[in-house]
Amino acid sequence: MNVQERLRGICAGLPEVTEKLSHGEPCWFAGGKKMFVMFADHHHDDRLGFWCAAPAGVQEELVAAEPDQFFRPPYVGHRGWLGVYLDVAVDWDEIGEIVDDAYRTVATKRLVGELDRRVASE
Numbered sequence: 001m002n003v004q005e006r007l008r009g010i011c012a013g014l015p016e017v018t019e020k021l022s023h024g025e026p027c028w029f030a031g032g033k034k035m036f037v038m039f040a041d042h043h044h045d046d047r048l049g050f051w052c053a054a055p056a057g058v059q060e061e062l063v064a065a066e067p068d069q070f071f072r073p074p075y076v077g078h079r080g081w082l083g084v085y086l087d088v089a090v091d092w093d094e095i096g097e098i099v100d101d102a103y104r105t106v107a108t109k110r111l112v113g114e115l116d117r118r119v120a121s122e
Helices: 003-012 058-065 092-106 109-121
Strands: 017-022 025-030 034-040 049-052 082-085
Touching: 003 017, 003 025, 003 034, 003 092, 034 092, 049 092, 058 082, 082 092, 092 109
Parallel strands: none
Antiparallel strands: 017 025, 025 034, 034 049, 049 082
């Protein structure tokens, strides 16, 4: 399974997620309305990764701590979004946590509550 398929599986496992193309790349939306992850292979910079919504302060913290893994993405970086490289050694558990945080950052209270109920029942 390639990295895009693995990312798709993580995103699709969250409540009421839809996938749509934006700028020719797959993007995932919470409740069909709010984008929380965008696959990023369209800037032709020879890097593979994704951009995602992030809680306040997380972008700065992760980029400073691990600049080989995380970056400030163009266009949305000023809003706190986080860039994550997928062409390096990837810890998929960590990716799952980052995607979960991205979802929680944009999802409605109802959807976050649904996710919390799922997590509690596991």
